[in-house]
Amino acid sequence: MRLYIGLVHYPVYNKNREKIASAITNFDLHDLSRLARTYGARRLFIITPLSNQHKLAERISEHWTSGYGASYNVHRKEALEVIRVVDSLEVAVNAVSDAESGRPLLIATDASRQVERSIDYQRTREVLASERAVFLLFGTAWGLHEDALKMCDFILDPVEGETDYNHLSVRTAAGIILDRLAGRYQ
Amino acid sequence: MRLYIGLVHYPVYNKNREKIASAITNFDLHDLSRLARTYGARRLFIITPLSNQHKLAERISEHWTSGYGASYNVHRKEALEVIRVVDSLEVAVNAVSDAESGRPLLIATDASRQVERSIDYQRTREVLASERAVFLLFGTAWGLHEDALKMCDFILDPVEGETDYNHLSVRTAAGIILDRLAGRYQ
Numbered sequence: 476m477r478l479y480i481g482l483v484h485y486p487v488y489n490k491n492r493e494k495i496a497s498a499i500t501n502f503d504l505h506d507l508s509r510l511a512r513t514y515g516a517r518r519l520f521i522i523t524p525l526s527n528q529h530k531l532a533e534r535i536s537e538h539w540t541s542g543y544g545a546s547y548n549v550h551r552k553e554a555l556e557v558i559r560v561v562d563s564l565e566v567a568v569n570a571v572s573d574a575e576s577g578r579p580l581l582i583a584t585d586a587s588r589q590v591e592r593s594i595d596y597q598r599t600r601e602v603l604a605s606e607r608a609v610f611l612l613f614g615t616a617w618g619l620h621e622d623a624l625k626m627c628d629f630i631l632d633p634v635e636g637e638t639d640y641n642h643l644s645v646r647t648a649a650g651i652i653l654d655r656l657a658g659r660y661q
Numbered sequence: 662m663r664l665y666i667g668l669v670h671y672p673v674y675n676k677n678r679e680k681i682a683s684a685i686t687n688f689d690l691h692d693l694s695r696l697a698r699t700y701g702a703r704r705l706f707i708i709t710p711l712s713n714q715h716k717l718a719e720r721i722s723e724h725w726t727s728g729y730g731a732s733y734n735v736h737r738k739e740a741l742e743v744i745r746v747v748d749s750l751e752v753a754v755n756a757v758s759d760a761e762s763g764r765p766l767l768i769a770t771d772a773s774r775q776v777e778r779s780i781d782y783q784r785t786r787e788v789l790a791s792e793r794a795v796f797l798l799f800g801t802a803w804g805l806h807e808d809a810l811k812m813c814d815f816i817l818d819p820v821e822g823e824t825d826y827n828h829l830s831v832r833t834a835a836g837i838i839l840d841r842l843a844g845r846y847q
Contacts, residue, residue: 650832
């Protein structure tokens with residue numbers, strides 16, 4: 476499986492549908508890196524143009540990968556090593572393209588069901604099983620901005636539960652989606 | 662579906678396999694209440710004997726259900742209303758028994774595969790579909806203490822991904838497990 480994950484802090488929407496750069500959240504880095512590691516994703520890109528946010532992400536990451544935390548909790552070290560902090564979506568796509576010798580299939584996640592370019596879980600599993608490289612994008616704040624969606628080849632069907640309530644955190648939604656795409660169980 | 666969820670802060674293990682009461686985490690309350698609401702769980706019990714932790718959980722909950730947050734973000738209000746903070750696992754089980762006029766099936770989650778009393782996802786889905794009340798327990802910190810596991814009828818198979826790495830956060834694991842038990846998708 477050649478799966479890459481991107482957590483996008485820019486461009487995303489805020490509550491008022493304005494384009495913003497959101498702040499990095501410590502819990503996102505831990506939860507998503509542990510998730511990436513569990514399901515065998517090759518890299519987790521943290522995407523933000525803000526240089527102070529780069530420093531924050533790197534400080535957290537270094538604490539657990541080479542600082543005191545590395546010996547305190549080896550599982551966190553193992554997980555956080557999967558992280559790369561980059562300036563933009565374009566830089567992340569280029570990094571995946573270089574590693575895989577070709578552009579990956581870019582799939583966005585979104586809480587709304589799409590009319591165009593939608594892809595379901597079964598089809599995405601098949602793409603992953605075919606060893607095509609896939610770069611799966613998650614938006615923070617109120618979700619991926621249209622400018623990010625436009626760059627993507629497909630938009631994955633939303634997670635829908637038992638009810639019409641559909642406001643999962645990115646940490647929870649990412650877990651559900653990775654399990655649907657790469658989980659094995661009975 | 663008659664599903665109840667419990668987030669157990671006592672009794673759980675710490676890193677050194679000692680029995681402790683863990684601290685409440687703001688992110689757990691938000692992520693798990695939104696998850697419970699999405700999948701139609703009837704109640705999320707936050708289980709801790711520490712009175713200062715009760716106050717903390719209630720302050721967070723009140724901010725979003727009747728304070729400024731209730732008008733700022735109605736989706737959080739809707740989610741957090743599913744929470745009840747209780748002193749012990751026994752109190753939570755009694756509350757579910759009263760609401761459902763009978764003791765629920767008590768199912769623990771654990772990161773290790775069990776030799777005895779294990780139950781798989783398919784069987785648990787069938788139990789839920791049969792309208793039997795189920796109370797699903799998640800441990801914080803290093804997982805549910807043996808004293809809590811002993812009270813349970815079954816222990817759900819662990820979440821396993823593509824790799825042998827198995828250290829998901831409770832927020833992510835709970836999302837994956839609820840989707841496996843109550844999700845619908847293709």
